[in-house]
Amino acid sequence: MKNQSLAVKNIPLKHEANAWSHYWRTTPAASRGCLPDLPGVAANHLQEIWRQFFVSLPRSARLLDLGTGGGAVLTEAQAVRPDLQLSGVDYAAVLPKLDTAITLYPETRIEQLPFADGSFEVITSQFALEYGNVSAAIQEVSRVSTFEGKYLFICHHADGVIVRDNLARLKALRETLSPAGLFSTAVLALRRRKKSTPETWQRLARIFATLQRKHPDQSIVKEVAADIARIMAEPDSLEKLLALRRALEMEDQRIMALKKAALTENQARVLAEVLSAKQQALHWEVVHVPGADAPFAWRISNLSRSSLPASPGR
Ligand SMILES: C[S@@+](CC[C@H](N)C(=O)[O-])C[C@H]1O[C@@H](n2cnc3c(N)ncnc32)[C@H](O)[C@@H]1O
Known part of the structure; x- marks a missing residue:
């Protein structure tokens, strides 16, 4: 052609x-x-x-x-x-x-x-x-x-509407993965062996509240926060958090592929x-x-x- x-x-x-x-x-x-x-x-x-x-x-x-x-x-x-x-x-x-x-x-x-x-x-x-x-x-x-x-x-x-909604979701998704976002904060706390301290949970709650204010319609913020909270309370938290992050990175790639397609x-x-x-x-x-x-x-x-x-x- x-x-x-x-x-x-x-x-x-x-x-x-x-x-x-x-x-x-x-x-x-x-x-x-x-x-x-x-x-x-x-x-x-x-x-x-x-x-x-x-x-x-x-x-x-x-x-x-x-x-x-x-x-x-x-x-x-x-x-x-x-x-x-x-x-x-x-x-x-x-x-x-x-x-x-x-x-x-x-x-x-x-x-x-x-x-x-x-x-x-x-x-x-x-x-x-x-x-x-x-x-x-x-x-x-x-x-x-x-x-x-x-x-x-x-x-x-x-x-x-599908492209538009997915790009809005992508924006929120990327913020959960950003350097000061939910993931990095949780991973840092785990690496410093502070996963259960009140400061860690307060910091995560503050980041979550800010993200929710910025993306009130994006269910992904709540989903990721709930997953992180659950994983932090389980054994092998770091491994599971990194697996969750990989899954979100895959979703990022699928949305970018959709935009291109x-x-x-x-x-x-x-x-x-x-x-x-x-x-x-x-x-x-x-x-x-x-x-x-x-x-x-x-x-x-x-x-x-x-x-x-x-x-x-x-
Ligand atoms: C958005 S999904 C649609 C899946 C299904 N048709 C549906 O409506 O639920 C796009 C699908 O196309 C497949 N796909 C994308 N590029 C392809 C290619 N070059 N050759 C074969 N499959 C491809 C993906 O693996 C994925 O399963």
């Missing part, structure tokens, strides 16, 4: 794959995938988009889900259309277990799919295609899909156009969730437009 605005975007990095492996190793299969905090109204809206798509698919179609993670899309597909033959790829090394009828390919990059040409009638992706090297991924999507293959890709919107309007248009040139015309439109003040995501598909409310697409 010639278009530079996609070609230079999103070169996947090893540490991003590790951050996702860590996430899926520690996330239960029944969770809401990579968006556990998604409000019910948004989750329902997303589910309805997928349902509309699944019911329109040919009988027993072979479907490949890119960057499947915890299999949110595949699980929904199976519930709506048990006749579909479902597979998912993801570059994370460990993925949550799914129904045995679903075939999972961990450690598999979207940019290098281990399938013969024309292996799938349907290709899907929910918040994943855009994380990869999009131009290489599109080549692979075109290669492994059949001539009249059907697509539905839900992608992050650069000005969307999210598509601007121009990038969403280019993606749709490039795929259209290779296959059938793709529609691209903004998904809005009722009641939300910012866009939710992009919907890019070559099946007829969603009948759900959307802003004017192309």
Whole structure:
């Protein structure tokens, strides 16, 4: 693909794959995938988009889900259309277990799919295609899909509510990790063997109160403070604190990857156009969730437009 605005975007990095492996190793299969905090109204809206798509698919179609993670899309597909033959790829090394009828390919990059040409009638992706090297991924999507293959890709919107909320969370997360933050203070107290002194707890309480004032809507401040307080009262506190810090650093990397992956309007248009040139015309439109003040995501598909409310697409 010639278009530079996609070609230079999103070169996947090893540490991003590790951050996702860590996430899926520690996330239960029944969770809401990579968006556990998604409000019910948004989750329902997303589910309805997928349902509309699944019911329109040919009988027993072979479907490949890119960057499947915890299999949110595949699980929904199976519930709506048990006749579909479902597979998912993801570059994370460990993925949550799914129904045995679903075939999972961990450690598999979207940019290098281990399938013969024309292996799938349907290709899907929910918040994943855009994380990869999009131009290489599109080549692979075109290669492994059949001539009249059907697509539905839900992608992050650069000005969307998911990016905005995650960046706000990241700001609070980084402050808990800052040199005078909760972590460093707790680690210092442990190293000085002062973990149970009143001064240590007073200092931690003061830092917590300041963080809460600065980030009143960020649950992460309370979560981290509660985890630290619990760990400080347990044996092997230092080791556990450092493990918690590593987990937060992984979350930092995932949010940065999300920011980098999210598509601007121009990038969403280019993606749709490039795929259209290779296959059938793709529609691209903004998904809005009722009641939300910012866009939710992009919907890019070559099946007829969603009948759900959307802003004017192309
Ligand atoms: C935001 S999560 C979405 C997971 C799932 N589709 C969902 O909706 O819950 C992004 C997923 O894409 C995977 N991923 C990112 N870049 C990838 C790449 N280049 N190749 C394969 N998988 C990738 C990550 O490991 C992660 O599981």
